[in-house]
């Protein structure tokens with residue numbers, strides 16, 4: 001089991017055992033009931049969308065956009081091809097929940113996508129799966145075969161006259177394909193470069209047809225919403241933050257892994273579930289929503305609850321729910337250097353501010369880290385970020401800038417020390433010990 | 443140059459997309475060609491392009507855009523190590539250094555016997571299992587402490 005713990009869970013209920021991912025197991029724990037009921041009762045499309053609206057399910061891929069509202073943008077009664085696309089490209093550093101959903105509960109995603117397709121009048125879907133998790137891609141294809149044989153996919157679903165087929169598409173190593181329009185380009189067999197918006201995918205999406213893209217966990221939550229009713233789902237979380245959510249906890253904790261908790265659960269509870277801080281050391285900082293989210297100092301983080309509103313009040317973003325925990329052995333300059341390298345590597349190069357800016361950010365943070373920083377480097381970094389933000393086609397530019405701004409804002413002393421003393425405030429041996437890699441051999 | 447086995451697998455991919463959208467299968471087709479050959483030669487990329495009825499340059503653009511395609515020959519085993527922040531906090535960078543020392547090579551180099559190519563890699567979406575590495579784009583290895591790395595190296599023959 002890789003979903004290590006849960007409080008009042010939905011998505012991770014009944015996933016023990018090697019066959020939990022199989023269709024038979026999913027059906028046994030109530031799977032495909034929601035789809036069956038919708039088809040048998042011929043529920044109106046608008047009613048399905050309303051139920052999702054009532055649940056206040058917010059997109060689990062990063063932006064937290066209300067899913068029901070997004071679905072209502074689709075021209076569902078217009079004839080012609082329409083698509084639903086699942087974003088399982090999970091490449092945001094710190095995030096590894098979609099992998100576990102697909103590994104242990106793939107049919108919840110298939111059922112959720114079929115319901116979405118029904119509600120929006122789409123006939124075909126694709127699930128775009130991160131290339132690095134190959135066994136998950138293979139397993140998902142097997143789950144698709146099972147669903148087809150059982151009549152949950154294909155023509156005339158369960159005799160209802162509704163047609164929907166779904167296929168898996170794999171990525172091959174490009175973070176930018178997680179951006180929804182880059183993902184569409186990638187499915188079309190092109191370089192994954194984001195498109196200008198508008199037009200939005202709901203009017204011009206895959207192959208130029210109306211398309212809705214949602215995250216894996218978003219789709220996986222749909223059957224639970226239909227079964228429980230939108231209001232009950234909402235109440236499982238907190239106002240404006242419906243339901244439970246998976247959090248991927250990584251870094252300096254005793255038990256890194258995925259945890260499902262109601263939105264609104266205190267961060268302290270999550271930290272405790274993850275076994276607390278490694279070696280009993282002190283929490284220094286936390287990135288609560290994946291590498292693109294601003295870093296939050298320990299004291300502020302300990303006062304936060306895990307939901308969109310509280311984390312945003314704490315100065316960051318809930319994002320994908322990837323909680324990167326850092327203890328006092330962490331050098332913040334080195335941590336930022338690695339993140340800046342990532343964005344520099346992964347910029348698709350289309351917009352000059354992002355292409356040139358991410359290169360500058362990395363170069364300057366790297367020279368500070370390697371003891372060659374200059375007195376005005378922190379101002380330089382600040383001005384580079386303001387020249388990137390809001391001036392690019394997609395949000396990667398902002399994603400590269402926010403870590404830089406927040407790390408410098410909260411840990412300015414550490415950066416200044418690096419520049420002045422040409423070395424780190426946290427001794428290198430301490431940093432090394434923090435990783436725990438050599439504890440077995442040293 | 444693509445074997446009938448590879449072509450059969452590519453046909454299966456093509457069938458996933460609308461008839462007039464064969465190009466959508468290019469990523470899968472290139473991955474299949476790379477699996478067959480160990481890397482992607484220009485010839486293989488052209489072959490895939492012709493099979494899908496797309497311009498060779500368009501297929502080449504795809505092959506160069508995505509990191510998991512190898513446009514140059516690599517060792518029998520390509521070991522990609524994630525060193526991104528979440529992995530780094532739990533020993534990802536140390537794991538890379540340990541491998542370099544053991545193999546006597548740096549990143550993007552291949553052992554003199556042609557057995558292992560070492561690569562530094564971005565997030566694999568498995569940060570809870572850190573340190574993580576992937577062998578030949580397919581097999582993910584989790585919780586790679588020194589002992590596990592030793593075991594892995596003994597196994598890669």
Ligand SMILES: Cc1cc2nc3c(=O)[nH]c(=O)nc-3n(C[C@H](O)[C@H](O)[C@H](O)COP(=O)(O)O)c2cc1C
Pocket residue numbers: 058059060061062063064065067087088089090091092175176177178179180181213214215216218394395396399
């Ligand atoms: C650079 C970048 C990377 C992204 N990566 C992902 C990703 O890996 N998975 C994901 O679901 N959304 C990702 N997103 C967000 C998607 O563009 C999109 O908002 C999301 O898939 C919508 O689904 P949701 O409303 O269900 O969250 C990314 C966005 C950007 C700008």
Ligand code: SF4
Pocket residue numbers: 176193194346347348349350351352354355392393394395396397
């Ligand atoms: S912001 Fe960066 S990643 Fe996004 S489209 Fe522009 S260059 Fe590409």
